[in-house]
Amino acid sequence: xxxxxxxxxxxxxxxxxxxxxxxxxxxxxxxxxxxxxxxxxxxxxxxxxxxxxxxxxxxxxxxxxxxxxxxxxxxxxxxxxxxxxxxxxxxxxxxxxxxxxxxxxxxxxxxxxxxxxxxxxxxxxxxxxxxxxxxxxxxxxxxxxxxxxxxxxxxxxxxxxxxxxxxxxxxxxxxxxxxxxxxxxxxxxxxxxxxxxxxxxxxxxxxxxxxxxxxxxxxxxxxxxxxxxxxxxxxxxxxxxxxxxxxxxxxxxxxxxxxxxxxxxxxxxxxxxxxxxxxxxxxxxxxxxxxxxxxxxxxxxxxxxxxxxxxxxxxxxxxxxxxxxxxxxxxxxxxxxxxxxxxxxxxxxxxxxxxxxxxxxxxxxxxxxxxxxxxxxxxxxxxxxxxxxxxxxxxxxxxxxxxxxxxxxxxxxxxxxxxxxxxxxxxx
Amino acid sequence: xxxxxxxxxxxxxxxxxxxxxxxxxxxxxxxxxxxxxxxxxxxxxxxxxxxxxxxxxxxxxxxxxxxxxxxxxxxxxxxxxxxxxxxxxxxxxxxxxxxxxxxxxxxxxxxxxxxxxxxxxxxxxxxxxxxxxxxxxxxxxxxxxxxxxxxxxxxxxxxxxxxxxxxxxxxxxxxxxxxxxxxxxxxxxxxxxxxxxxxxxxxxxxxxxxxxxxxxxxxxxxxxxxxxxxxxxxxxxxxxxxxxxxxxxxxxxxxxxxxxxxxxxxxxxxxxxxxxxxxxxxxxxxxxxxxxxxxxxxxxxxxxxxxxxxxxxxxxxxxxxxxxxxxxxxxxxxxxxxxxxxxxxxxxxxxxxxxxxxxxxxxxxxxxxxxxxxxxxxxxxxxxxxxxxxxxxxxxxxxxxxxxxxxxxxxxxxxxxxxxxxxxxxxxxxxxxxxxxxxxxxxxxxxxxxxxxxxxxxxxxxxxxxxxx
Numbered sequence: 001x002x003x004x005x006x007x008x009x010x011x012x013x014x015x016x017x018x019x020x021x022x023x024x025x026x027x028x029x030x031x032x033x034x035x036x037x038x039x040x041x042x043x044x045x046x047x048x049x050x051x052x053x054x055x056x057x058x059x060x061x062x063x064x065x066x067x068x069x070x071x072x073x074x075x076x077x078x079x080x081x082x083x084x085x086x087x088x089x090x091x092x093x094x095x096x097x098x099x100x101x102x103x104x105x106x107x108x109x110x111x112x113x114x115x116x117x118x119x120x121x122x123x124x125x126x127x128x129x130x131x132x133x134x135x136x137x138x139x140x141x142x143x144x145x146x147x148x149x150x151x152x153x154x155x156x157x158x159x160x161x162x163x164x165x166x167x168x169x170x171x172x173x174x175x176x177x178x179x180x181x182x183x184x185x186x187x188x189x190x191x192x193x194x195x196x197x198x199x200x201x202x203x204x205x206x207x208x209x210x211x212x213x214x215x216x217x218x219x220x221x222x223x224x225x226x227x228x229x230x231x232x233x234x235x236x237x238x239x240x241x242x243x244x245x246x247x248x249x250x251x252x253x254x255x256x257x258x259x260x261x262x263x264x265x266x267x268x269x270x271x272x273x274x275x276x277x278x279x280x281x282x283x284x285x286x287x288x289x290x291x292x293x294x295x296x297x298x299x300x301x302x303x304x305x306x307x308x309x310x311x312x313x314x315x316x317x318x319x320x321x322x323x324x325x326x327x328x329x330x331x332x333x334x335x336x337x338x339x340x341x342x343x344x345x346x347x348x349x350x351x352x353x354x355x356x357x358x359x360x361x362x363x364x365x366x367x368x369x370x371x372x373x374x375x376x377x378x379x380x381x382x383x384x385x386x387x388x389x390x391x392x393x394x395x396x397x398x399x400x401x402x403x404x405x406x407x408x409x410x411x412x413x414x415x416x417x418x419x420x421x422x423x424x425x426x427x428x
Numbered sequence: 429x430x431x432x433x434x435x436x437x438x439x440x441x442x443x444x445x446x447x448x449x450x451x452x453x454x455x456x457x458x459x460x461x462x463x464x465x466x467x468x469x470x471x472x473x474x475x476x477x478x479x480x481x482x483x484x485x486x487x488x489x490x491x492x493x494x495x496x497x498x499x500x501x502x503x504x505x506x507x508x509x510x511x512x513x514x515x516x517x518x519x520x521x522x523x524x525x526x527x528x529x530x531x532x533x534x535x536x537x538x539x540x541x542x543x544x545x546x547x548x549x550x551x552x553x554x555x556x557x558x559x560x561x562x563x564x565x566x567x568x569x570x571x572x573x574x575x576x577x578x579x580x581x582x583x584x585x586x587x588x589x590x591x592x593x594x595x596x597x598x599x600x601x602x603x604x605x606x607x608x609x610x611x612x613x614x615x616x617x618x619x620x621x622x623x624x625x626x627x628x629x630x631x632x633x634x635x636x637x638x639x640x641x642x643x644x645x646x647x648x649x650x651x652x653x654x655x656x657x658x659x660x661x662x663x664x665x666x667x668x669x670x671x672x673x674x675x676x677x678x679x680x681x682x683x684x685x686x687x688x689x690x691x692x693x694x695x696x697x698x699x700x701x702x703x704x705x706x707x708x709x710x711x712x713x714x715x716x717x718x719x720x721x722x723x724x725x726x727x728x729x730x731x732x733x734x735x736x737x738x739x740x741x742x743x744x745x746x747x748x749x750x751x752x753x754x755x756x757x758x759x760x761x762x763x764x765x766x767x768x769x770x771x772x773x774x775x776x777x778x779x780x781x782x783x784x785x786x787x788x789x790x791x792x793x794x795x796x797x798x799x800x801x802x803x804x805x806x807x808x809x810x811x812x813x814x815x816x817x818x819x820x821x822x823x824x825x826x827x828x829x830x831x832x833x834x835x836x837x838x839x840x841x842x843x844x845x846x847x848x849x850x851x852x853x854x855x856x857x858x859x860x861x862x863x864x865x866x867x868x869x870x871x872x873x874x875x876x877x878x879x880x881x882x883x884x885x886x887x888x889x890x891x892x893x894x895x896x897x
Contacts, residue, residue, distance in 0.1 A: 017489055019464035020817055056454050058749070062740035063451040067807035068460055069814015072739070088466065088814045093458040101454075118752025122708070126755050126775045130708045132601040190464070234705045237597040268543045269522075270534035278591070279530065285591050285598075314594050345539045352492065352541025352560045359490045360821050 001378065002197050006209040007181025008103075010200045011368045011378055012193040015361055021189025022086040022362030025099050026369040029177035030079045032150035032216035032303055040157015041165055043076040044120050045173050049083060050074065051112040053101050058112060061102075064094045077295050078155070079216075079302040080373055086362040089190045093199065100203035103183065106174060110167050117162055124156050132235040136414050137242035137310040138294055144227050145244045145410035150218050151304050179210040186369035186378075188361040218303035220246075227410040232417040238285065238315055239415040241322055244306035245408050247291055250299070250374075256387060257395040258403065259298035262291035262307050264338060264346045264396070265329070267353075276329040277311065283321050285312045299384060300370045306410075307403075319413045330404045337397030351385040447742070447750040450803060466817040468844035469826050472662045479650030480673050483830050483840055484665050485657040487823060492541075493658030494558040494827040495571055498835055501646040501684030502549045504620035504764075510634055512626025514548035516585075516592060517639050521546055521555070523584035525577040530584055533570060540567040544574070550621055551687070551765040552835040553646065558824045561659040565668055568656075572672035575647050585636040592631050599625070603710035603775070603876040606701050610896040611714040611771070614699060614872045619690040621767055648678040653834045657827040687766050690716075694872040698886050699896035702879035709781040709877035709885070710773070713788060715870040717761045717768035718861070720836040726849040727861035728770070732761050733808035734858065735795050735866065736772055740807065743772065743791045751787070753780045765836060770865050778878060781885035785873065792871065795862040799855050813847045 001011045034041040050072075052058035065072045070087020083102075085095050128134045139154055146152035185204075187196050223246055233240075248254045265273045266289040277284035289309040291298035296305075313322050338346075358364045358381070371378045380387075474482040506513040522537075522544050523530040537544055540563035547554045555574065559567040599605045609624045616622035626634075654673065656665050694715070718725045736743035736759025747753045757774035772792070776784040800808070820826050820843070833842050874896060875882045883893060 017487070018817055018821055019466060020814075020821065056457070057452075058446075059449075059451040059740065059745070060453060060457075062738065063453070063803075063807060064457065066738045066740050066811045067803075069810045070818065071815065086818050088463070088817060090461040090463050091814070093461060097456075097458055115749065115752045119748055119755050122753070122775070122777060123755035125708050125777060130603070130706060130775070132598065235601050237601050238594055268534065268538060270531070270538040275531060275534075279587070282587060282590075285594050312598070314590070345535060348541050348560060348563070349538045352558070355490055355492050355560070356558055356822070356824070359492065359823065 001372065004180065004201065004205050006205065006207055007179070007212065008204050008207070009184045009372055010197060011184065011186040011372055012191060012196045013186070013188040013364060013368060014191060014193065015188055016190050019089045019190045020086065020361060021089055021092055021187060021191055022084070022360070022365040023095060023099070023185065023187045024082050024084045024362065024365035024369045025183055025185045026080045026082045026373050027178055028079070028182045028213070028373055029081050030077050031153070031155035032078050032218050033177070036149055037161060038165060038169060039153045039161045040120070040155065041161070041169065041173065042081060043155065044117065044157065044162060044165060045170060046074045046076045046081050047116040047120055048106065048112060048170060049102055051109070051116060052107040053105055054107055056098065056101050057107060061098055064098055065091065068094060070095070078305070080370060082366060082369065084362050084366060092191070096199055096203045099185065100207065103178065103180060103204065103207055108167050108171050113165070113167055113170060117165065120157070121159060121162060128156060130235070132233060132237070133240050133414060134233070136231060136412060137240070137308055140231065140412055141242045141244045141308060141410060142306065144229055144412060145246065145306055146304060147221055148218070150216050151220060175210070176213050179212065180204065180207050181209060181212045184369040184372045186365040186372070188365040188368070216303060220304050223408055226406045229412050231412060231414040233414050234417045236414070236416050239313055239319070239413065241311045241313065241319060242412045242414070243309045243311070243326065244410045245403055247305050247307055247403065250301055254399055254402070257391050257399040258307065259291050260343070260346060260350070260388065260391050260396055261333070261399050261404070262289070262293070262298055263350055264333070264342065266290045266293070266309065267346060267349055270345070272329050272333060273309065273326070277322065277325050281325040283313055283317045283325050285314060287311050299380070300367070302374050315416070323411070330400065334397065334400035334404060337393045340393055343391070343393055343396060347388050347391065350388055354385055447746040450801060451740070466813070466847060468841065469657070469820070471830065471840035473840065474666055476649065476670060476674055478674065478676055479678060480676065481653045481834065482666065482669055483653065483655045483834070484662045485826060486660060486662045487657060488659050490823070491561045491659055492558055492823055493561045493564040493567070493656060493660060494824040495556065495567065496655040496827040496831040497555040497571060497575055498552045498653045498831040499646045499648070500552055500651045500835070501642070502552045503623050504550045504687040505646070505684040506623065506642070507638070509630070510638055511623045511630045513630065513634055513638060513642060514553055515626050516588060516631070516634055517642060518546035518548045518553060519588045519592065520580050520585055520639060521574055521578050521643070523588065524579050524581040525573045526579060527577070528573065533574070536566065536570050539563065540570070542567055549835070554828065554831055556824065556828055564658070564660060568668055568672055575652070576676055578643060580636045580639040580643070582636050585639065589631050589634060592626060593628060596626065596628060596631065603703060603706065604773070607710050607712040607773070607874045607876050610699055610701060610874050611712055611872065613897040614874070615692060615694050615714055615716065615769065616690050616767070617692040619692065620687045621690060621764060644679065645681060646684060648683070649673065649676045650678040651683045653831060655827045655830045657823040689766050695892065696869045696871060697892035697894050698873045698875055698889065699894045700879060700882050701874065701876040701896045703876050704878065706778070706877045708775045708777055709875055709882055710775050711781075711785055711788065712874045713772040713792070713871040714874070715770045715865060715872070717770040717865050719766070719768050720763040721838060722768070724857070724861045724864070726846065727853050727857035728761060728865055729812055730805070730808045730850060730853045731795060731858045731862045731866065732759050732770065733811055734800050734804050735759050735791060738808070738811055742794065743788065746791060747774060747784055747787050751783075753777070753784045763836065778881045781875070781877065781882060782888065785886060785889065789868040792866050792868040795866040799859050805855055805858065809850055809853060812850045816843070816847060
């Protein structure tokens with residue numbers, strides 16, 4: 001790991017199993033920092049990072065990366081926005097050039113803004129408005145679980161806010177947050193670290209430093225009572241329940257036990273909730289969830305997050321029946337804890353999942369860059385499998401008893417709209 | 429009226445200039461470095477005395493091993509009065525064996541660090557699992573138990589049927605699901621490939637004995653492949669496989685028969701699927717494509733990449749990057765043992781339903797009428813070669829890809845030869861493939877959306893407006 005004089009941090013990890021590489025450039029800007037009245041802006045902005053610069057107009061980026069045999073993408077999350085590419089090693093220099101180029105400036109074009117505003121609105125339609133359940137467990141649940149704007153607002157964006165975004169907003173956002181000191185670049189693959197450091201120096205060192213932006217103010221007032229609400233769904237044929245418990249900060253001594261609890265409850269068919277709800281009581285069709293689910297791993301967040309459970313259940317089962325079975329499963333964990341065998345099994349599964357993720361260069365680059373962005377160190381990425389092995393039965397039990405209580409949770413029950421009501425959605 | 433007038437005007441207007449402009453590369457952009465050859469996985473091929481095919485790839489490094497197990501016979505082999513039975517088999521194959529119940533199976537797999545995924549395809553059923561290499565033998569033991577000794581307990585099948593019925597209702601609320609289901613019926617008619625999913629009727633009629641019967645018919649060593657990829661020594665792995673699968677015997681019954689080529693010529697028509705309240709129209713265009721082992725398979729892949737397979741492709745530049753009609757337009761080739769398909773898809777807001785279809789038809793025909801530029805051709809070829817190496821970075825991906833090749837009747841070296849064939853494709857090869865597969869008149873068009881919106885928008889195209897099957 002190295003830091004350039006302009007503040008840009010570089011991490012390299014060698015993997016010579018294939019002549020390919022993965023790169024991730026993470027910026028310390030996410031949903032929590034988008035201005036009020038501009039919900040969805042961090043993600044809209046992410047789209048504009050693909051729309052060209054004065055040096056490399058729109059179209060060049062895709063041409064260079066795809067023509068190099070690779071792919072590119074971007075992701076916006078609560079605490080970072082990342083730009084990822086993976087390609088055969090022969091494309092390394094042009095890809096680094098492209099990343100450096102868009103860290104210098106952008107083509108601040110109203111035409112491109114209008115175009116991507118349309119694309120993003122279609123993205124919201126296809127993933128939210130036109131989709132059964134409409135991601136309510138990811139968008140509406142934090143909205144009810146939190147009190148402050150940074151954590152509670154709709155990160156995909158209200159259409160009024162998206163429509164109001166101006167090119168001046170784009171410029172100001174770029175100036176403030178897309179600075180070298182607010183970025184971490186991680187490169188994994190068939191590379192030599194010294195060679196990478198000199199290449200990064202060559203392409204990025206001329207970018208002038210700018211003031212480092214502030215971190216988000218993401219504190220939340222303590223939750224004192226259970227929050228419950230219901231929603232109606234015009235598209236879904238079956239009901240769904242989303243339950244979110246507020247989690248401790250990632251650096252608290254409880255956090256690792258929390259991650260294990262999340263997986264014990266949700267990971268696969270052997271999980272407690274699958275066994276209790278889908279198999280035992282037969283009151284659910286599927287159970288998904290975990291800590292910081294579905295927008296990240298239990299180890300990558302830098303502000304308030306939830307342990308979310310998303311349960312799809314049959315129409316002839318009641319919300320109370322589902323919650324009754326759910327509460328019984330959580331109570332059992334809090335009162336009796338897991339057996340040592342249960343704990344060993346889930347830790348093995350988590351370690352296997354972590355290795356499966358790190359095996360792929362672009363995913364390892366992503367994990368390394370987030371760790372450095374949050375903690376200025378990537379040690380946690382490699383220490384995690386070992387750290388998980390140290391979690392004890394007593395810690396898991398204590399965590400469940402302390403955090404998985406009704407006063408710490410928010411519940412949304414989303415049910416299919418009655419047939420007549422569905423027709424009203426026509427022609428929106 | 430305004431909408432209709434706009435549609436008519438758009439029907440005959442070519443795509444705007446930006447989307448067709450050649451990309452000019454910046455002067456100071458560094459050029460690509462020297463190519464390093466992408467080595468195909470080195471596969472040790474073995475066949476047990478009972479006929480089980482075994483492909484092993486020893487890849488030390490990460491402490492993980494991936495297994496893929498395939499048997500011939502999938503949805504196309506299901507009894508005609510039990511469409512989609514293979515899906516129910518996929519959902520219940522891990523719900524009990526002669527010695528383990530469902531929870532024990534799930535726990536043993538988790539203790540090895542894996543989850544089983546069971547994927548019934550048209551021609552095969554594929555079981556996959558990735559585990560920690562230290563637990564590879566435990567996982568292999570469970571896998572052999574599932575493939576040899578599954579019993580489909582009555583209670584588990586009853587529960588799986590009930591959940592499958594509700595899940596099917598939920599799937600039917602997703603436009604891509606209903607579009608794909610209709611497209612298969614349109615393209616394949618009565619051919620067994622027309623089945624994409626179970627029906628409420630078949631779910632309700634299926635019994636544990638139905639599952640036991642097709643399991644006994646299809647899960648047999650002489651019609652099966654086991655792939656292992658990861659951190660092991662091949663000789664030791666082969667011994668481990670022999671000790672768990674070696675005593676397995678094939679039945680004397682004849683194996684699943686080849687479904688044969690479909691003989692339908694789809695009508696160039698629009699098939700409407702009403703979806704009340706929909707704020708987008710899902711457009712899916714489908715035509716037949718080449719078989720996986722056809723001479724022009726690679727040329728068609730290159731053509732598909734140029735047309736709609738990348739961010740920089742003609743279709744994406746046109747209807748996303750130029751016009752902003754849609755977020756995720758794409759084109760893809762799908763291959764089954766006896767058929768290939770070329771699919772285009774886009775979800776577009778209601779107001780641009782007509783111009784979106786117009787542009788998709790236009791870009792299909794432009795593939796037929798306008799040869800790729802040198803830059804388009806080179807970009808597409810480099811993309812396809814590079815992306816194959818990228819996709820095979822994970823052991824689980826190598827394992828599943830090898831299994832898919834086997835199902836298609838190919839050998840492991842197809843991974844290496846594919847790249848070489850793609851690199852040799854010429855502009856003329858692309859033109860020939862495009863003329864054969866891309867004419868818009870060869871497509872069937874499925875439109876899922878608000879019925880009045882769709883019918884009003886698409887009537888001016890002058891194509892038959894059918895109700896989807």
